[in-house]
Amino acid sequence: MDEAREPRRAAAKTQRSLLRDFFRPSRGQFVVGLALFLTALIVVLTLRSQATQPEFANVRQADLIQLLDNVTGETRRLEEQVRELERSRTELLSGADRDQAAREEAARRLEQARIIAGTVPAVGPGIRIEIQDPGERVTAELLLNAVEELRDAGAEVIELNDAVRLVMNSYFSADETGAVTADGVALAEPYVIDAIGDPATLEAGARFRGGLVSEIEGERVGGRVTIEQLEAVDISSVVEIAEPQFARPR
Incomplete structure (x- = not known):
């Protein structure tokens, strides 16, 4: 048991x-x-995470790496495009500045050419010369020499008797009465010469030995010359330019 x-x-x-x-x-x-x-x-x-992930949840790691490389490359390409656009913008702005400077320089030179040609009024520092000729002995040659002396002294613009604008092709002569003319315009005494340039240099050019003052105040003419330096010489007379009949710009 x-x-x-x-x-x-x-x-x-x-x-x-x-x-x-x-x-x-x-x-x-x-x-x-x-x-x-x-x-x-x-x-x-892990299963829950994959269920809530976006479209990349089922992409292989190698594919994700390749996708990241593609995005990085595209970003770099866009950044390079931005830099290229910035360079183009800078060049355009610089080109615009150069064009503006060129236009301003062209306008300045055109204005200078017009002043030299005598087609526009002019103002600037200079001198006023007044020639008194009581004996009426001043000749066209003497006035031509005076003008040349002023040009040699740096005169940029010259006017006679507030009426005649002297330019490169101006000429002096005498009419049938013996009166002095400039560009065909009869001049009356006193002769007034307005010249724009450095006042001191212009006056020195008129007063040098054997020059204008010596000739006018010498025994041969017996006249009198006064010279005034001015801060602003206003020259309003202009030259009418004839239209070329045959010549045309190239």
Whole structure:
């Protein structure tokens, strides 16, 4: 009887031991279980993350790298285009400045040419020379020499008797009465010469030995010369330019 009960007691003991081991795991079992739990958690989170990712979620890493390279290259290309446009803008602005400077220089030279040609009025510092000739001995040659002396002294614009603008092709002569004429216009005494240029230099040119003053005030003419330096000499007479009949610009 006792021998029959002994196997049953051993089986019950083994069952109780298994139950105790299941509810009270060892350290090794605990570590294995924790690892399995974490693995399962990571898998679940990964699946959820992929489910909420945009269109790139299923793209391979190599494809993503290639896509990033393409975006980087496109960005660099656009940046280069921006730099090129900036350079073009700078060149256009610089070109506009050069064009503006060229136009201003052309306008300045045109104005100078008009002044030299005598087609526009002029104003500037200079001198006024008044020649009194009571004996009427002043000749066309003498006045021509006086004008040449003033030009040699730097006169830029010259006018006679507030009426005749002297230019490069001006000429002096005498009419049938013997009166002095300039460009066909009869001149009356006193002769007034207005000249624009450096006042001191122009006066020195008129007064040098053997020049205008010496000739007029010498015994041959017996006249009198007065010279006044002015800050502003206003010359209003102009020359009418005839339209060329045959010549045309090239």
